[in-house]
Amino acid sequence: MSRIPSASRTQVMGIVNVTPDSFSDGGEHFGTEAAVRHGLRLLAEGADMLDVGGESTRPGIARTAETEELRRVVPVVEQLAARGAIVSVDTMRASVARATVAVGARIINDVSGGLADPEMYDAVAEAGCAYVLMHWRGHSTDMDRRSSYHDVVSEVRDEVAARLELAVAAGVPVDDIILDPGIGFAKTREQDWELLRHVDAFGALGRPVLIGVSRKRFLGEVVAGTRPEQSPKDRDFATAAVTGWMAERGIWAVRTHEVRAQRDAIAVVQALRGKGPRDAVTDRVVGTFLDSEEPR
């Protein structure tokens, strides 16, 4: 049976960055206690699962040391999983995948699609977890120079399909794999829009699709019309608009910093489809996680 969490609608994966330097939340939730509290708040707001990351992939940024990444994420994953959360871990390292699945992580979200660490597929196959395989062409230090495509949709799709084949050949069960076109990774803004327009090309590969656009640079240009002096958080409404489009196309999940507007956008699409807004909200966890939150 697949290890991928399922629902009758698009799910929301709330982002918990345990980094001092994330471009979109500026290290607000750095530190174990703050990160756990933030995760619990996202769950209370309706997140279906959490994505915990200890290494920033901001364009141009240098890598985080392995020991530091482990120090940041392991206790956060352990505490959130112990509280019943479905935890994904955003990592390119097999060692981090192994250590976090051992303390309760159920999904490994590898933005490098297995390219950064030759041991990743083996680690995932042995650990037994769901695996997000994202399109990637190189580390953040110079990824902006790798955005040359003749036809971005077919090339990204084919590169993802090739990695999917390799992961399966290495022993990762195909039923456990989720695909992601990697919006903003080695892509220009126009290429990001083109991939979103043609997201169905990725669903056609036969696996669930995850999309991450939250607060990303390419949304800056649409927001500029109403907010010339914008911060990344000013892109949350634009992010929700993309979420609605994805929900309409039956995308498996969206990875976002903000949760409530995303859940609302998904509920609206469900209602427009005639499913009724109640169907979209009955599985909400509001309350459950708020009660377990530490007093502040």
Ligand code: PMM
């Ligand atoms: N984007 C970021 C980090 N991890 N994971 C997946 N699967 N897809 C993405 O698009 C993605 C990701 C970069 O965003 P952040 O620095 O705001 O977390």
